[in-house]
Amino acid sequence: MTPSFALVDCNNFYVSCERVFNPALEGWPVIVLSNNDGCAVARSNEAKALGIGMADPLYKIRALVNTHRVVTLSSNYALYADMSARVMQILEAQAPAVEVYSIDEAFLDLSGFKPSKATAFCRQLRQTIHSWTGIPTCVGIGPTKTLAKVANRLAKKHPQTGGVLNLTDPALQTRALNMTEIGDVWGIGRRWSKRLTAYGITTAAQLRGVCPTWVRKRFNVVLQQTVLELQGKPMLTMETCPPPRKSITTSRTFGQRVTELEPLLEAVATFTAKTAEKLRHHGLLTSTLTVFLSTSRFDRPELCYQNAQTLSLTEPSSDTNTLIHHAHAGLTRIYRPGYRYQKAGVLLLDLISIKSYQPNLFTDHTGREKSTHLMRAMDALNGRWGRGTIRFGAEGISSQPVWGSSARRKTPAYTTRWQDLPTVYADSPDQR
DNA sequence: TCTGGGGTCCTAGGACCC
DNA sequence: TCTGGGGTCCTAGGACCC
Numbered sequence: 001m002t003p004s005f006a007l008v009d010c011n012n013f014y015v016s017c018e019r020v021f022n023p024a025l026e027g028w029p030v031i032v033l034s035n036n037d038g039c040a041v042a043r044s045n046e047a048k049a050l051g052i053g054m055a056d057p058l059y060k061i062r063a064l065v066n067t068h069r070v071v072t073l074s075s076n077y078a079l080y081a082d083m084s085a086r087v088m089q090i091l092e093a094q095a096p097a098v099e100v101y102s103i104d105e106a107f108l109d110l111s112g113f114k115p116s117k118a119t120a121f122c123r124q125l126r127q128t129i130h131s132w133t134g135i136p137t138c139v140g141i142g143p144t145k146t147l148a149k150v151a152n153r154l155a156k157k158h159p160q161t162g163g164v165l166n167l168t169d170p171a172l173q174t175r176a177l178n179m180t181e182i183g184d185v186w187g188i189g190r191r192w193s194k195r196l197t198a199y200g201i202t203t204a205a206q207l208r209g210v211c212p213t214w215v216r217k218r219f220n221v222v223l224q225q226t227v228l229e230l231q232g233k234p235m236l237t238m239e240t241c242p243p244p245r246k247s248i249t250t251s252r253t254f255g256q257r258v259t260e261l262e263p264l265l266e267a268v269a270t271f272t273a274k275t276a277e278k279l280r281h282h283g284l285l286t287s288t289l290t291v292f293l294s295t296s297r298f299d300r301p302e303l304c305y306q307n308a309q310t311l312s313l314t315e316p317s318s319d320t321n322t323l324i325h326h327a328h329a330g331l332t333r334i335y336r337p338g339y340r341y342q343k344a345g346v347l348l349l350d351l352i353s354i355k356s357y358q359p360n361l362f363t364d365h366t367g368r369e370k371s372t373h374l375m376r377a378m379d380a381l382n383g384r385w386g387r388g389t390i391r392f393g394a395e396g397i398s399s400q401p402v403w404g405s406s407a408r409r410k411t412p413a414y415t416t417r418w419q420d421l422p423t424v425y426a427d428s429p430d431q432r
Numbered sequence: 433t434c435t436g437g438g439g440t441c442c443t444a445g446g447a448c449c450c
Numbered sequence: 451t452c453t454g455g456g457g458t459c460c461t462a463g464g465a466c467c468c
Contacts, residue, residue, distance in 0.1 A: 034436035057435040102468045189466050220442060249438060298435060
């Protein structure tokens with residue numbers, strides 16, 4: 001059976017989610033900002049057409065935003081995560097095998113399909129997703145994941161494809177690869193793009209033509225795989241069940257610079273609590289915690305400082321209290337007065353499943369049991385009434401701490417919080 | 433003044449061991 | 451003055467992804 005992959009990718013995903021609940025945004029240039037309203041992380045086609053680039057800092061595009069009345073929104077991850085789940089649910093129900101690749105993308109295994117059937121199936125799927133969720137998508141089809149990616153990119157770029165492009169045909173493949181710049185190939189970032197260009201390789205078609213062994217020697221196995229995939233030899237397979245996580249982290253840029261240790265301890269406690277919650281949610285335990293803090297990398301070198309401290313736990317744990325203690329110990333060691341800190345975070349490593357945990361001779365069984373009950377109760381309460389309803393004193397009690405991120409234009413959590421449920425009127429506005 | 437967050441994988445080099 | 455070799459493990463840094 002010839003392998004065939006489809007890549008379903010939501011168009012301008014975050015912006016599309018916002019538009020579902022605010023159709024007035026349709027046709028307008030819209031951008032969604034990163035945490036702290038720092039950079040543009042999603043752009044509508046109109047915003048792209050104005051020249052707003054991915055991850056452009058807001059302060060640099062301020063003039064453009066004002067002149068063209070670009071709508072700027074803070075990111076609303078609760079909404080995007082929920083909308084993503086709805087899209088994926090449709091795929092799971094309709095496609096033979098699905099690999100959720102990111103919040104807005106999934107690979108499908110279409111190996112059983114004839115090429116024309118695959119295209120028709122994807123057109124139908126696209127339509128279903130749109131009418132059931134309001135989210136527009138594009139689909140690329142190819143004999144390898146990398147070629148499906150190429151196809152998807154072209155489907156997005158060229159409306160005449162009707163949102164679906166099938167690159168099963170070799171002649172079409174060549175045409176497509178000739179139209180694709182080297183930096184637009186999946187797996188080729190800015191650095192490699194530059195190095196390849198220095199060798200005179202500037203298109204995907206040229207990259208397909210180079211000797212894989214040469215690439216292996218000059219670059220690495222990852223890029224060699226990319227070459228083979230472009231040649232139509234599948235190196236990457238479907239990963240329908242996600243591999244176990246290796247790390248979990250929470251970090252934030254502060255809304256304003258922080259100089260004192262006190263608020264940093266509070267911020268790090270909050271990040272630790274959040275990370276521990278994720279850890280428990282995944283049924284995992286950690287035995288290594290890293291805490292880090294830094295000034296801005298854009299500061300003058302003499303004002304820059306960054307450091308991290310890694311601590312080992314005597315026993316694997318997912319207890320917020322224990323983890324906060326370690327994080328605080330680490331932070332106190334790396335904190336230096338006199339700097340204007342911009343960011344801090346917590347990283348949990350050496351994760352094991354709670355099922356494979358083995359107590360040792362010195363394990364405090366009563367203590368562990370108590371902790372499990374306490375954490376379970378906390379998670380239940382916060383799940384029911386919202387995150388932070390019940391928290392550790394170390395996290396602070398202010399609803400607007402000095403280190404807090406700013407998110408000035410956040411839309412409601414339309415689909416995940418009862419109070420935020422949108423109201424729909426059957427009559428016309430002037431009758432209200 | 434203002435510049436995101438959360439991941440994975442590969443490689444080179446050092447430490448250590450026999 | 452001459453000063454082995456091979457294997458493994460760990461870590462930091464660099465590259466990529468969305």
